[in-house]
Structures are given as structure tokens and as C-alpha cells.
Amino acid sequence: MSNPYDVAVIGLGAMGSAAVSFLAARGVRVIGFEAASPAHGLGSSHGDSRLIRLGYFEDPSYVPLLHRAYENWRGLENRLRERILHVTGVLQIGKPDSKIITGTRASCDLYGLASDTLFADQMRKRFPVFGLDDDEVAILDPNGGWLKPESAIWGYLRMAAADGAALHLGEKVEEIAPDDNGVNIVVGDQKYRVNRVIVATGSWISQLIPALQNITNPIRQVVAWYRPANGFVTDPLRMPAFLRDEGTDSSFFGFPEIGPDGVKIGRHAHFMESIDPDAPYCAVNDADRALLDDFAAKRLPGMQGRRVNETTCRYTMLPGENFLLDHLPGENRVIVASPCSGHGFKFTSVIGEILADLATKGGTDFPIEAFTFDRLMKAAQSAD
Ligand SMILES: Cc1cc2nc3c(=O)[nH]c(=O)nc-3n(C[C@H](O)[C@H](O)[C@H](O)COP(=O)(O)OP(=O)(O)OC[C@H]3O[C@@H](n4cnc5c(N)ncnc54)[C@H](O)[C@@H]3O)c2cc1C
Incomplete structure (x- = not known):
């Protein structure tokens, strides 16, 4: 049978x-x-948003899969008659020799992907919301954007x-x-x-x-939303989503103001804190808040934001x-x-x-x- x-x-x-x-x-x-x-x-x-980008810094071998992912997201949207993928650009910011910058460049070069390199003074004029060190650069991936999970x-x-x-x-x-x-x-x-x-x-x-x-290693992840004092510079048309290298294996990600809670930020892998997936919701604590508030104050100073929402989520890491x-x-x-x-x-x-x-x-x-x-x-x- x-x-x-x-x-x-x-x-x-x-x-x-x-x-x-x-x-x-x-x-x-x-x-x-x-x-x-x-x-x-x-x-x-x-949690409202997920980054998508084509010039993949992690490894260029992901790029062919990403081409198909973009096609399939559009296929989903066509069937649903609903917008899921928003292409408003992704900025990858870091020192010129950081993995985010060298890896993005390698993917873009290998696959001939569009990208625009901006130095700190150009960045300050074009995207004034970001706080930068003088020796940092950014690569704008015009195909990047965000998805509604x-x-x-x-x-x-x-x-x-x-x-x-x-x-x-x-x-x-x-x-x-x-x-x-x-x-x-x-x-x-x-x-x-x-x-x-x-x-x-x-x-x-x-x-x-x-x-x-x-x-597999399930870990705790935390994100928070900040309401900008001046909503204009965090509008998705003026502020791309971003990834930012902070040295010593630390990177942060963020989204423009795409929902009522404003700008969302998080640190990739947060504190690498392993969790039991069956444990109840682990609330956001003061150490989480301090990490994200400090980042917002230093790297998004023009926003002058205040935290209005926060949540935890989980990554599951593989070697x-x-x-x-x-x-x-x-x-x-x-x-x-x-x-x-x-x-x-x-x-x-x-x-x-x-x-x-x-x-x-x-x-x-x-x-x-x-x-x-x-x-x-x-x-x-x-x-x-
Ligand atoms: C805060 C945060 C930010 C992220 N940012 C990005 C980003 O910007 N870009 C990006 O590409 N990725 C990002 N990721 C990663 C991405 O979201 C994950 O890789 C992806 O969502 C994992 O999907 P999943 O289907 O494996 O897990 P889930 O979506 O969690 O689905 C697993 C499901 O299985 C169910 N389940 C478990 N056990 C059983 C069972 N025994 N029987 C039946 N059902 C079961 C669970 O209830 C759950 O609904 C982020 C992740 C987090 C947490």
C-alpha cells in the first residue's frame, strides 16, 4: 500500500x-x-525585517544562490500581489582591510556586481546619519535591501x-x-x-x-528599535540598511525606519550566549541594552534616538x-x-x-x- x-x-x-x-x-x-x-x-x-544583499562578504560562492533567491522572492510577490522584498540599498562599513569590506569587494569583483565605494567624507555628505572614523570606508550594494519575514x-x-x-x-x-x-x-x-x-x-x-x-549551537540574539528625533534622515530612501564591522570579530546590523518603532539595530551573534531552545522567552537585560545603546550613540549619533522597543530571538550557529x-x-x-x-x-x-x-x-x-x-x-x- x-x-x-x-x-x-x-x-x-x-x-x-x-x-x-x-x-x-x-x-x-x-x-x-x-x-x-x-x-x-x-x-x-x-522581528519585522531581514537584510538581503548580493555582494556577499562571507564568501562569493553564495552569490549564484542569491541570484536565484532574488528571482524567487519576486516570484512569491507576484503570486501574493504583496511586497516582501524592498531594494533600498545596503551599506557595508568598516576599515579597508576588514572582512566586510574585503569580502564584499571580492564578491563584487568576481561576479561583476554593481557597487559604489564611499570614503568617510563622501559618506558624511550623502548619509549623515552614520558616525564614522576618518579611515573607514563603505561599499554601497544597490541590490541590497530588506525582507519582511x-x-x-x-x-x-x-x-x-x-x-x-x-x-x-x-x-x-x-x-x-x-x-x-x-x-x-x-x-x-x-x-x-x-x-x-x-x-x-x-x-x-x-x-x-x-x-x-x-x-548546532542555538544562541540568544537581541535587537532594539530606536525612534529618531528627526525622522527624515532615517527614511529608507535616505538611509540604507547597513552592516558595520567593529573589529575583533564584532559586527552590527541595522535597518532604516521601516515601521512604527523606527530604526532597528543588533549585533551579529550578540554575546554568543548558548541557550536551551526549550527555555522560556529570555527577556532583554541591562547588559544587552547597554551594548546596543552605546552602539546607537556612537554610530548613529545624528539620529539622537531613544529606544522604544526590544526583543530577543535566536540564531543557531554551525561550525x-x-x-x-x-x-x-x-x-x-x-x-x-x-x-x-x-x-x-x-x-x-x-x-x-x-x-x-x-x-x-x-x-x-x-x-x-x-x-x-x-x-x-x-x-x-x-x-x-
Ligand atoms: C535577530 C535576528 C536577525 C537576523 N537577521 C538576518 C538578516 O538580516 N538576514 C538574513 O538573511 N538572516 C538573518 N537572520 C537569520 C535568519 O532569520 C534565520 O537563518 C532563519 O530565520 C531561520 O529559519 P528556520 O526556518 O531555520 O527557523 P524558524 O523560522 O525558527 O523555524 C523553525 C520552526 O520549527 C518549529 N519546530 C521546532 N521543532 C518542531 C517540531 N518538533 N515539530 C514541529 N515544528 C517544530 C518551530 O516552532 C519553528 O517555527 C537573523 C536571525 C535573527 C534571530
Whole structure:
């Protein structure tokens, strides 16, 4: 007897919502499970905005994936008739020899991407909101901008439902058990049977994929919003989103005033504080506030802002701050989609397509050789 579903997607956050949508659009019999409510406040995909940029400083090998991600974001918008991706530019600021500057330049040079280098005096005239050291430079990525994460996730789920996906919200998968003919999925006293499963459970990934215990590292992340005294310079047309190198492996990110709470800022990986993903909401504390307030005062002085909102979120770090998109070794019925080390959201629209390829074709034409279990385990060993 054939299994009632071809594919189950477990975790309907960023990666899972996109995967379930791509699968349903291909006519695959797909069922999705989400333990809570999609884009909820204890996951990794809430908070109004996520950066997207094309000149990727982390590694130029991400650029081909980004080209497809941009195409797919536009595809999502066309179907939804709603704006998800806002291209208003991203500024990458730092010393000329910082990773953010050298890496962005390398990606732009290799792929012939548009970019504009600005020196401190040019920056002060053009973008007066930023506080700069005299020897800093900025690269403006005109293709950069920001995404609306909650709208994207719910948009993908609406499309998936319209294309026939069965979506089970508020159902936590407790166990997956692959065998020769399929995979058993246990949710409370319910059991489901599918041919293949995609596990996209974000910070909770090692609960269903024990091979990732002690490899993935969920950490606490904090962001805060500042209401500018003078709203004009923080308007998205006058203030690009930004990434800023602060030396000694520290970088900050920020967004212009795109919502009622004003300018949002955060420090990448914050204090690198490991957390138990099942712990209740960890409130923002005085040390978090001091870090972000100091940054705002020093680096956005023209804004003269005051903090009006704050929240915590979580990154899930992998060795090398990379991704994992692969079959579980020895289990070709189980596909694992990692939460992507704090920089994955912009790729959601291509990762959904890749996961659908892996589940339906067993492989993909997209370049994901860097995101295998094998690579991850080697990176973990060399990090020890
Ligand atoms: C503050 C912050 C800022 C960021 N900024 C950027 C940025 O600017 N640009 C960028 O590209 N990326 C950014 N990221 C990273 C990006 O947001 C993440 O990589 C991405 O959202 C991870 O998505 P996910 O689907 O893996 O996880 P999630 O969206 O958290 O989804 C996982 C889902 O699985 C569900 N789940 C867990 N266990 C089970 C189970 N057993 N059964 C059923 N469901 C389950 C959870 O409830 C959750 O909804 C940022 C992250 C944070 C936190």
C-alpha cells in the first residue's frame, strides 16, 4: 500500500514554509507540521525585517544562490500581489582591510556586481546619519535591501494551502522513524506515514536529528528599535540598511525606519550566549541594552534616538557559520535544512526550492556542495 503523503515538512518557519510551498506547487502530496504558530516569537524568523544583499562578504560562492533567491522572492510577490522584498540599498562599513569590506569587494569583483565605494567624507555628505572614523570606508550594494519575514512565511503557507498542502499548526513532531518503505511520524497519539521527510525545525533541529547534538549551537540574539528625533534622515530612501564591522570579530546590523518603532539595530551573534531552545522567552537585560545603546550613540549619533522597543530571538550557529542542506547520512528518506547561522533568511526563497529538489529528485542543480554533512563534520572537527 502506498503512503498517504509523498513528503512531510517538519517546522514551518522560514525554510519549512518555503519548502512546503515549492512542493505543493509541483503537485507533490505534502503535509507540514508546525509546533507553534509560524513566525512566532521564540523562533528565528520574527522581528519585522531581514537584510538581503548580493555582494556577499562571507564568501562569493553564495552569490549564484542569491541570484536565484532574488528571482524567487519576486516570484512569491507576484503570486501574493504583496511586497516582501524592498531594494533600498545596503551599506557595508568598516576599515579597508576588514572582512566586510574585503569580502564584499571580492564578491563584487568576481561576479561583476554593481557597487559604489564611499570614503568617510563622501559618506558624511550623502548619509549623515552614520558616525564614522576618518579611515573607514563603505561599499554601497544597490541590490541590497530588506525582507519582511513574517509576511514571507505566511505568504508561503497561504500559497502552499492553495496548492493543496495539508498544514498542521500547533502540532509538535516527537519522533521520526525511517524504514525501508517510508517514514513514521509521531505527533502525540497520532501517527503519520510519508515517503520522505524534511526536517526544518530551526533551533530545535538536534531534537529530531541527534547527529547534530553538540554541533548546532542555538544562541540568544537581541535587537532594539530606536525612534529618531528627526525622522527624515532615517527614511529608507535616505538611509540604507547597513552592516558595520567593529573589529575583533564584532559586527552590527541595522535597518532604516521601516515601521512604527523606527530604526532597528543588533549585533551579529550578540554575546554568543548558548541557550536551551526549550527555555522560556529570555527577556532583554541591562547588559544587552547597554551594548546596543552605546552602539546607537556612537554610530548613529545624528539620529539622537531613544529606544522604544526590544526583543530577543535566536540564531543557531554551525561550525564555520555555514549552512547544512543534505540528506541524513545513511537515511536517504530524511533531508535536513539547517537554520543557517544567523544569515539564512535571505536564502529562504532558494532553499525552499533546493529542499523540494532534494525531496523529489534526490539532488539539485544548485551549488550546495559546501553545505553537506561531510563538510559540516569536518568543520566541527577542525573547530575542536
Ligand atoms: C535577530 C535576528 C536577525 C537576523 N537577521 C538576518 C538578516 O538580516 N538576514 C538574513 O538573511 N538572516 C538573518 N537572520 C537569520 C535568519 O532569520 C534565520 O537563518 C532563519 O530565520 C531561520 O529559519 P528556520 O526556518 O531555520 O527557523 P524558524 O523560522 O525558527 O523555524 C523553525 C520552526 O520549527 C518549529 N519546530 C521546532 N521543532 C518542531 C517540531 N518538533 N515539530 C514541529 N515544528 C517544530 C518551530 O516552532 C519553528 O517555527 C537573523 C536571525 C535573527 C534571530
